[in-house]
Amino acid sequence: MRLLAPLIAAALTTLAAAAAADEPPASTPLALSAPAAGSDLPDMGSPAAAVLSHTDEYRLGAMVARELRDQNALLEDPEVSEYMSWVGLRLASQSAEGGRGFQYFVIKDPAINAFAVPGGFVFINAGTVLASSSESELAGVMAHETAHVTQHHIARMIRDQQQQSLTSAAALLAAILLGAIGGGQAIEGGIVAAQGMAAQHQINFTRDNEWEADRVGIGFLAGAGFDPNGMGEMFETMSRHEGLGATYIPAMLIDHPVTSDRIAEQRARAAQFPPRKGKDSQSYELIRERVRVLTATGDVDLAQAYAQKLAHGHATLGNRYGEALALISGNRADEAVRILAPLVQQHEGLTLLHVALAQAQAKAGHRDEALATFRHGEELFPRNVPLTVRYAETLMAAGRPADAHDMLLDLFNNVPPTPDQIRLTALAASAAGDAGDAYFYMGEYQIAGGDLALAAQQLQLALASPNISSIQRQRYQAR
Numbered sequence: 115m116r117l118l119a120p121l122i123a124a125a126l127t128t129l130a131a132a133a134a135a136d137e138p139p140a141s142t143p144l145a146l147s148a149p150a151a152g153s154d155l156p157d158m159g160s161p162a163a164a165v166l167s168h169t170d171e172y173r174l175g176a177m178v179a180r181e182l183r184d185q186n187a188l189l190e191d192p193e194v195s196e197y198m199s200w201v202g203l204r205l206a207s208q209s210a211e212g213g214r215g216f217q218y219f220v221i222k223d224p225a226i227n228a229f230a231v232p233g234g235f236v237f238i239n240a241g242t243v244l245a246s247s248s249e250s251e252l253a254g255v256m257a258h259e260t261a262h263v264t265q266h267h268i269a270r271m272i273r274d275q276q277q278q279s280l281t282s283a284a285a286l287l288a289a290i291l292l293g294a295i296g297g298g299q300a301i302e303g304g305i306v307a308a309q310g311m312a313a314q315h316q317i318n319f320t321r322d323n324e325w326e327a328d329r330v331g332i333g334f335l336a337g338a339g340f341d342p343n344g345m346g347e348m349f350e351t352m353s354r355h356e357g358l359g360a361t362y363i364p365a366m367l368i369d370h371p372v373t374s375d376r377i378a379e380q381r382a383r384a385a386q387f388p389p390r391k392g393k394d395s396q397s398y399e400l401i402r403e404r405v406r407v408l409t410a411t412g413d414v415d416l417a418q419a420y421a422q423k424l425a426h427g428h429a430t431l432g433n434r435y436g437e438a439l440a441l442i443s444g445n446r447a448d449e450a451v452r453i454l455a456p457l458v459q460q461h462e463g464l465t466l467l468h469v470a471l472a473q474a475q476a477k478a479g480h481r482d483e484a485l486a487t488f489r490h491g492e493e494l495f496p497r498n499v500p501l502t503v504r505y506a507e508t509l510m511a512a513g514r515p516a517d518a519h520d521m522l523l524d525l526f527n528n529v530p531p532t533p534d535q536i537r538l539t540a541l542a543a544s545a546a547g548d549a550g551d552a553y554f555y556m557g558e559y560q561i562a563g564g565d566l567a568l569a570a571q572q573l574q575l576a577l578a579s580p581n582i583s584s585i586q587r588q589r590y591q592a593r
Contacts, residue, residue, distance in 0.1 A: 176235070176564035179219065180563045180564050189240060191408060192499055192535070194401055194408070195218075197398075205340075206234075208333065218238065219236070224409065225241045232263070235263075236259045238252075250340040252344075254332075257331035257334040257335045261326070261329075265323070267327070270323070328380050332380065349377060397464070403433065404436070406436060435467070435470065438470055445477075447477035450474040451471065451478055451480075454467060458487075466500075468495075472504065472508065485509070502521060506538060518546075519548065553573070554572070557571075557593070576590045
């Protein structure tokens with residue numbers, strides 16, 4: 115990925131500003147804080163903020179997210195995004211800040227890895243989702259990364275180097291960012307290369323942070339109602355890959371080194387909480403298969419692979435859903451409709467099935483049936499984000515952009531929007547002939563991505579648009 119130059123440049127700028135300040139800037143409403151009560155760990159947030167303020171942390175994290183989005187590295191799918199946010203915010207709500215400001219993303223990368231950056235941005239590789247065998251295992255990885263954020267580990271690493279020069283501290287942050295994207299070898303190599311840096315001390319510091327993230331994360335897991343053993347089970351599963359040779363060692367084992375002592379510590383920590391062996395949510399297995407289909411390479415016949423699984427007695431709901439998605443992707447939508455229609459009747463409470471059926475009907479050319487399915491779904495799940503977004507997309511394809519725009523505006527005003535949702539709102543406004551709102555919501559899209567200069571340009575264009583109402587003008591000016 116061509117991310118390194120802008121990330122490092124921004125890191126240097128952030129560090130220079132932080133080092134020059136006598137006192138940290140004021141915190142933002144997105145401030146993330148220390149562990150929840152009962153985590154048995156000190157509040158490390160305030161000292162860390164002396165190096166990177168909460169504002170700086172958020173800007174740095176937003177910059178990484180924006181670069182990944184610009185490189186088309188993120189899996190920006192409404193269904194996947196909603197599920198990951200649902201799991202992630204259950205975990206983050208166990209922190210002192212109650213989950214405010216956290217965002218969870220899936221990266222289109224088959225490697226088993228995950229990383230977090232300051233500001234509440236957590237990134238999970240698609241390979242990690244697919245490698246999990248239970249919801250608690252996936253949640254375990256997410257809890258670990260969430261704990262890295264609440265404990266301000268990157269800021270603390272920089273603070274630990276305050277006795278070094280600004281150049282060394284900047285090189286450290288650059289190394290951390292390189293490691294987040296390029297793997298553990300990059301981070302350790304970057305640490306060794308940093309001027310005047312005690313390399314082994316920093317490596318040990320990093321690994322101490324890993325143990326701390328385990329302890330805090332397991333507390334998050336238990337508090338959120340997941341099996342506290344999920345983290346240890348996931349890391350133990352990954353550690354078995356070490357026996358397959360270096361080529362097959364998951365990247366996460368390099369970034370997050372696993373030892374028998376560490377796994378034993380995870381088990382001991384989990385044993386402090388009541389065991390929870392509840393069933394996975396039905397959404398978990400559906401989302402796992404959705405990620406599989408959406409990230410599959412073109413030379414894989416997934417429909418055939420699912421058919422073989424079903425023929426061998428693995429007729430799980432997830433496999434049937436996955437087969438239907440693969441059929442839709444392979445232009446066999448009529449077959450997908452025949453699979454999904456009875457599943458919707460059997461599992462009426464699963465939004466994912468309603469959306470998939472409607473999309474299959476639309477792709478098969480049965481647009482009226484698709485719209486009817488969406489209407490029924492909207493009655494059952496009002497203002498559900500994936501369903502509303504997919505409904506709006508179908509309305510636009512049916513030549514009804516004004517209806518789509520109205521629907522998306524209602525969603526925007528009542529549910530915190532994702533960047534992709536905001537962009538669709540702008541496109542619907544444009545298709546409906548509302549130039550003012552088209553520019554305004556593109557401005558909102560740029561704000562969500564952290565590009566305030568471009569957002570300001572869009573707002574100026576919105577104000578200059580002809581035929582905007584007095585209410586629109588007031589809204590644009592207020593923004």
